[in-house]
Amino acid sequence: MTREPGTGYARSLAFLLSQVGARSAELFADQLRPLGISPRVFGVLSNLEIAGDHTQQQLADALGIHRNNMVALIDEMEAEGWVRRRRSANDRRAFNIGLTPAGRRAIDRVRGPIAYVEQALGGVLEENERATLTVLLERVAAELGLTPGVHPHLRGRR
Amino acid sequence: MTREPGTGYARSLAFLLSQVGARSAELFADQLRPLGISPRVFGVLSNLEIAGDHTQQQLADALGIHRNNMVALIDEMEAEGWVRRRRSANDRRAFNIGLTPAGRRAIDRVRGPIAYVEQALGGVLEENERATLTVLLERVAAELGLTPGVHPHLRGRR
DNA sequence: TATTGTTATACTCTATAACTATA
DNA sequence: TATAGTTATAGAGTATAACAATA
Numbered sequence: 257m258t259r260e261p262g263t264g265y266a267r268s269l270a271f272l273l274s275q276v277g278a279r280s281a282e283l284f285a286d287q288l289r290p291l292g293i294s295p296r297v298f299g300v301l302s303n304l305e306i307a308g309d310h311t312q313q314q315l316a317d318a319l320g321i322h323r324n325n326m327v328a329l330i331d332e333m334e335a336e337g338w339v340r341r342r343r344s345a346n347d348r349r350a351f352n353i354g355l356t357p358a359g360r361r362a363i364d365r366v367r368g369p370i371a372y373v374e375q376a377l378g379g380v381l382e383e384n385e386r387a388t389l390t391v392l393l394e395r396v397a398a399e400l401g402l403t404p405g406v407h408p409h410l411r412g413r414r
Numbered sequence: 415m416t417r418e419p420g421t422g423y424a425r426s427l428a429f430l431l432s433q434v435g436a437r438s439a440e441l442f443a444d445q446l447r448p449l450g451i452s453p454r455v456f457g458v459l460s461n462l463e464i465a466g467d468h469t470q471q472q473l474a475d476a477l478g479i480h481r482n483n484m485v486a487l488i489d490e491m492e493a494e495g496w497v498r499r500r501r502s503a504n505d506r507r508a509f510n511i512g513l514t515p516a517g518r519r520a521i522d523r524v525r526g527p528i529a530y531v532e533q534a535l536g537g538v539l540e541e542n543e544r545a546t547l548t549v550l551l552e553r554v555a556a557e558l559g560l561t562p563g564v565h566p567h568l569r570g571r572r
Numbered sequence: 573t574a575t576t577g578t579t580a581t582a583c584t585c586t587a588t589a590a591c592t593a594t595a
Numbered sequence: 596t597a598t599a600g601t602t603a604t605a606g607a608g609t610a611t612a613a614c615a616a617t618a
Contacts, residue, residue, distance in 0.1 A: 263528055266562045269544060269548055270441075270535050272552065273431070274436075275555060276435060349594045363420060377558070392546070399534075404424045408433065481576075482612095508576055
């Protein structure tokens with residue numbers, strides 16, 4: 257009896273990427289959990305750090321999260337003291353969401369987990385191999401139309 | 415104002431793998447959906463094809479799915495006519511799950527979707543680049559202790 | 573006493589729709 | 596009439612615990 261799949265998918269690019277990628281996401285979430293920061297919250301924090309204040313609707317659009325789900329997410333982050341809601345002067349329906357100093361410190365605490373996962377994944381590769389892998393992945397990501405820094409899981413169900 | 419993240423995670427190996435991998439899984443699921451085959455069902459079908467008959471408990475162990483969840487999964491596959499439950503002669507508590515001819519045809523129908531996703535992901539790369547990427551991914555997968563052909567999502571929550 | 577398959581229940585997360593206040 | 600934020604409800608999917616039959 258053979259152990260080779262009829263479809264041979266196990267060694268395909270698509271399956272390997274999906275398999276390794278899923279494990280990468282798990283490792284990251286596991287490292288973040290003790291900090292009380294979900295991957296989704298990290299996504300919002302990072303976006304605010306990179307691109308400055310956003311309204312909830314703008315954040316929802318940028319990250320692909322539905323604005324209904326953004327409410328509880330911002331509630332949670334506000335309760336942690338990481339962001340602040342302020343009424344927009346231009347449009348009094350909207351809130352401007354801004355990072356607090358505590359929010360910036362929360363982002364800083366994620367550097368450790370990021371470095372850990374990076375090492376767990378790339379630790380077996382030589383420096384030039386890591387560079388090659390990164391460049392190839394960036395090309396594939398671009399071909400797929402993926403926005404840098406925006407994770408597909410942020411928007412919910414697969 | 416800069417557009418570069420403070421953590422620089424967007425261009426890290428870990429994030430790129432997670433991002434591209436998530437999209438790969440989505441593409442695969444999208445292609446499978448019209449066939450009425452979920453990624454999880456495909457995982458079970460493939461395992462049966464590769465390794466022959468298994469009891470539900472053996473399938474659960476091999477794929478990391480809890481045996482409680484295996485029940486409805488096998489129910490569904492049996493209703494489609496893709497597998498058959500037969501009482502084990504050795505152990506009359508257990509069912510041997512076996513592929514039917516219709517089950518093998520279902521697997522055959524997945525070859526198209528697999529090829530499509532493979533092309534969507536690797537289409538921009540040269541032949542030698544695809545080979546390089548595959549080899550690097552296999553090494554990372556091995557380092558992470560991933561079992562060939564077994565997807566982490568099969569076992570449920572992240 | 574342990575294990576296989578099964579069922580029931582609770583919990584988490586997400587989708588959908590509707591409401592309010594502003595525009 | 597449309598939009599930003601909010602809330603409520605329902606649904607899918609999973610974890611947990613218990614049960615019957617068999618080992």
